[in-house]
Amino acid sequence: MTTTIAIVGAGLGGLALARVLHVHGMESVVYEREPSRDARGQGGMLDIHSGQQALREAGLLDRFHEIARGEGQDMRLLEPDGTLLFQEDTPDDAPLARPEVDRADLRRLLLDSLPEHTVRWGQAFTSAGDGLLHLADGTSAPYGLLVGADGANSRVRALLTDARPHHIGQNVVEMGIPDIDRTHPDLAAMVGRGNYWVLGHGMSLAAQRNGDGRVRIGLSFYRTPEDWFATSGIPFDDPAAARARLTELLSGWDPRFTALVAACDDEVVPRSLTTLPTGLTWPPAPDVTLLGDAAHLMPPVGEGANMALLDGALLALALAAHPDDFPAAVREYEDEMFERTGAAARMSAKMQELLMSPDAARRLLAFFRPG
Known part of the structure; x- marks a missing residue:
């Protein structure tokens, strides 16, 4: 049986997986439908907090700190009539607990850390089964483990669950x-x-x-x-x-x-x-798993990118610990991932409800200033 680890999607989670695998001497192939790394914009800034653990496992934390913006932690909260409710300005020497980083810069950092040809651009996943993944150009490739890191509208997800956003x-x-x-x-x-x-x-x-x-x-x-x-x-x-x-x-x-x-x-x-249903799980499969938004799409309140980075790193560590037993590695990863991301999704849902409430500004002020 082939031992190829095939990752569908060159977002942050898929790239973190590929990088931490590489650090541990395990190679992978990333299939990305976009034709090149610069094919489209990557969005805005990200608040990276728990995801720094993944960057540490990837050996990239120091380089991350070089591109992160500590001043991006500044916050101003106002009401529609112009009333300023809260202002927090970050001292220049403050620790980088929740720095902002441009998503494109972070993705570039991960891409540049991988061996050449790890990412195969312009390769759109269509289906998989019996150890073969099929691509839109009519070609196929073998895999020992297939990882769906293909975002909110994941095609790999259908191999494990009927859940849809x-x-x-x-x-x-x-x-x-x-x-x-x-x-x-x-x-x-x-x-x-x-x-x-x-x-x-x-x-x-x-x-x-x-x-x-x-x-x-x-x-x-x-x-x-x-x-x-x-x-x-x-x-x-x-x-x-x-x-x-x-x-x-x-x-x-x-x-x-x-x-x-x-x-x-x-x-x-x-x-x-x-969003996907909060606390989504699926029966274990020996040769397929998911990470990031493909696994636990949640409201955009600051957790999604961090969870994706952690998913990638922790799946890689499980695979490195069980290099000859992918099913055991997947079970270990999914047990931890379901618990961790379920908690994050529940917290994100509560924050989303807060933002949608009639007195959202005052409730958010209480969140920033508890007691």
Whole structure:
């Protein structure tokens, strides 16, 4: 039987798995449908906390600290009328407990740590069985263990469970202001160095400074149906008109917040958020497992990337401990992963409920200032 470890998906979790396996002298093959590492943008900043354990196992923690932004830990929380509820500015010498890092930079760090040709670009997974995975180009490849690291819409997941992501009642419009320090210094000073949240009226505005000088903005609309964008009147094919409509939807908000929307460029992207059932498990299979969003897609409140990194590292450690017994390694990994990520998913669901509550800003203030 082949002992090839085949990883579907070159996201953070799949790459962490490949890297920690490599550190322990075990090679793998990563199949990624995107044609190259730079085929698309990788999103905004990530708050990496528990995931630092995975980077330590990968031998990359020092290099991670070189690219992480400690000032990204700064936080400002406001209400729609402009009331500042909470501000925390991180001292320059503060420990990097929850630093922000650009997702693209972190992915690049992992990719650069792997041997050449570990990742096979432009190789889209279609199906698998009897020790063979099948690719969209008509070719097949053998595997001893197949790991689905292929995200929210995982195709590998169907080999283990019928569970599918469901809409959580939140729709987000993603936008951004490029080079904000030069183009809008007043708004740059208002947002600060890290995270800027405005919560209330069933909506939120989250502004987050990226490492490239762009401020990424997400407008969330809570308790809205999955097809809400179709009825919202937001013309996404006309960015200027879309910004105007979004400004209308923020009627009554402080003009400083609508100024952020007006300053955005023409990248206006709608996203409907979904999750997998909290605490999802499946019967063990000897030659297939999942990690990251493929296994436990949860609300985007800061845990997903950390759990994916840990999944990859801990699965690799289990495989290194049982190099001749993949089924035992998978059982060991899944037992730990189900417990750890189930707890994270429950916490994330509670945070999501908080954000969707009518008094979200005040409840979040109590979260930051308990007692």
